[in-house]
Amino acid sequence: PPGDTAGCTFCHTSSEERCSTCHQRHQFNPVVARKSEQCKACHWGKDHRDWEAYDISIHGVVWQANKWDPTQFDMTKKLADADYVGPTCQYCHLRGGHHNVQRLSTVYTSMGMSNADRGAPLWKEKRGTWVSVCDDCHSPRFARENLQAMDEACKDAGLKYTETFKVAENLQLDGMGEPMPKDLHPDWAGEHVWSLKIGAYHDGPGYGGAQGQSGEFRMSNCSDIERICFESVGYWMTYIFKGMAHGSWNDATYCDGSFGMDRWLVKAKVASEQARRFTALEKKAGINWVPSEFWRKGDWLNELSGAKIVKEFPGKTIFDLCPEPGWLDTH
Secondary structure (H helix, E strand, O other), X not given: OHHHHHHHHHHHOOOOOOOHHHHOOOOOOHHHHOOHHHHOOOOOOOOOOHHHHHHOOHHHHHHHHHOOOOOOOOOOOOHHHOOOOOOOHHHHHOHHHOOOHHHHOOOOOOOOOOXXXXXXXXXXXXXXXXXXXXXXXXXXXXXXXXXXXHHHHHHHHHHHHHHHHHHHHHHHHOOOOOOOHHHOOOOOOOOOOOOOOOOOOOOOHHHOOOOOOOOOOOOOOOOHXXXXXXXXXXXXXXXXXXXXXXXXXXXXXXXXXXXXXXXXXXXXXXXXXXXXXXXXXXXXHOOOOOOOHHHHHOOOOOOOHHHHHHHHOOOOOOOOOOOOOOHHHHO
């Protein structure tokens, strides 16, 4: 819904299109664009915890303690000539003043939030580029050891989220998810597919949808255990990955990182146990549980594409309505 997505669209539609997102509309001063706080407007929050991870890291503390001193941080110099006492966001991610942020950044999956081969050629090259930035101030060995520490933390977190998802998956396959996909408001594509069915690796009628269909990673209108799974990987694993990548150890542990994943795994197991006990009791007592109407309405979701498709194109999904592959990317 518009109110819910306002925060998303203001960031995701501006940074890629407008120079003023970073350089500021009424100043357009490169000095402003070189300061770490300039990234803060968009790059913070539970599901992309960049600013917080940097701010409370040793690098962020060096910036905050010295940023008013031009002998330590001379912002009038081009990034290519910077000789800062510590790195800013821009020093690392816009190395030398280039504007291709992805060159020295990475998407969450593969490097941080999935059980993937982080030594694959693509990521090996990326890691080498990272080390080349770190060794401006540190030894290459120090940088590689920190990347290895990040790997181990992400691997440990991946085991936890895999176990958390498995608890929810078993509940779903046993028909005890509350509510099941068929009892929910359709997702954005006009489908009734399990929200955690991401990609084609969950196949079969127990998940809803046809073979290969992906579910929508819902943040609303889903069962509590599915929400727990989303937060485990979308929030707490983000804290771990971002914390380790930025040298913010507290983020990766106490600040709802590793400890958060531990708690959410227990939450998922408790929710599963309760659902199974209730199902057994209802069966014994002859109670036929019927989901409340608000699940079918999907509070505040009537303005989304799913409801429109179901109403105007019965039996179709958004994918059936696409005239050609790639159409969704531009419409």
